[in-house]
Amino acid sequence: MQLMHRACALVRIPLYTSDGPGDAPSDGLLDDEDVTLAASLMTGIPASKLGADERSRYASMVEHMHQRIIGQEEAVLAVSRAVKTARVGLKDPNRPIGSFLFLGPTGVGKTELAKALGEFMFGSEDQMVTLDMSEYQQEHAVSRLVGAPPGYVGYEGGGQLTEQVRARPYTVVLFDEVEKAHPRVLDVLLQIMEEGRLTDGQGRVVSFAETVIIMTSNLGAEYLETVEMTDTVRELVMGRVKQFF
Incomplete structure (x- = not known):
């Protein structure tokens, strides 16, 4: 309406x-x-990205992403498949378009893939909210995400996450080095992925239904430096991830 x-x-x-x-x-x-x-x-999405040719544009998503991302064929294919599935309506309408965990050592292109996804879906790589989880290692950091409750310092400023998504609901949200976040902060991320919304410090509900959630991590990076991605390597990496989460 x-x-x-x-x-x-x-x-x-x-x-x-x-x-x-x-x-x-x-x-x-x-x-x-x-x-x-x-x-x-x-x-905030350019009109050219919202036209009648949207279906054909997504059909060539993999090719478009590979123009910017060299290598990482498996990651590009997996992300593209998940996004296209969501775009045809095969997802919970209340949840984010997609939620991804990018694993690997520094410099392999995790953040670049997130930027490329923002550029393809929303018209610009600047359509991305980036939060460094090393700054959210304390329990009280939750209030920085959603804003302080009434009566506390910073109440009127809003949350660093919720305010940005309220202003730009069509965006990629990047949680960098997610393994460094406090468990309470991880609970907030889990709520976003499961319910697709957060209530900020002022009691306003912020929807994440049109966002793409990306978390990056170095967990298991020592195993991913191998040339060949074997089933054994996958099991070792996922073992590290399961130990942490």
Whole structure:
């Protein structure tokens, strides 16, 4: 309903180019382009990413990602498959579009893959909220994510996570080095993945249904430095992950 109201408002407002008042205004008729423009203004996603060719664009997602990501074929394929599955409606509408854990040593392209995903899905690699989990090692860091409760210092400022997602609901959320976060912070991440929402310090519900959640970690990195990814290596890495989480 908000989208249609915005589109109708655009049609009602006579739009002129900068050349002067001699140019023709809007014809007053609502069409697909008006709705696409309204959606672009509301989400921050370029109109070109919201057009009728969306299905064909996602069909070539793997090829597009590989233009930027060299190697990492398995990771690109897995992420693309999950995102495309969500985009055709085969996901819980309340949960994030996808939730991923990227494992590997520093420099293998975990963050770059997250940026490429943001660029492909939302039109810009800047459509990403990045949180360094090494800064959230204390229990009280939870309030930094969602905002302090009423009466506490920083209450009016809002949460570092919730405020950014409220402002840009269509975005990639990157939790860097997630293994360094306090267990209470990990509980918040689990709530996002399971319920797709958080309640901030001011009692406002923030939806994560249109976000992509990415966590990066160096857990098991010593095993991933091998040239060949064998079943044994996978088991060793997942063993380290299960020990931690």
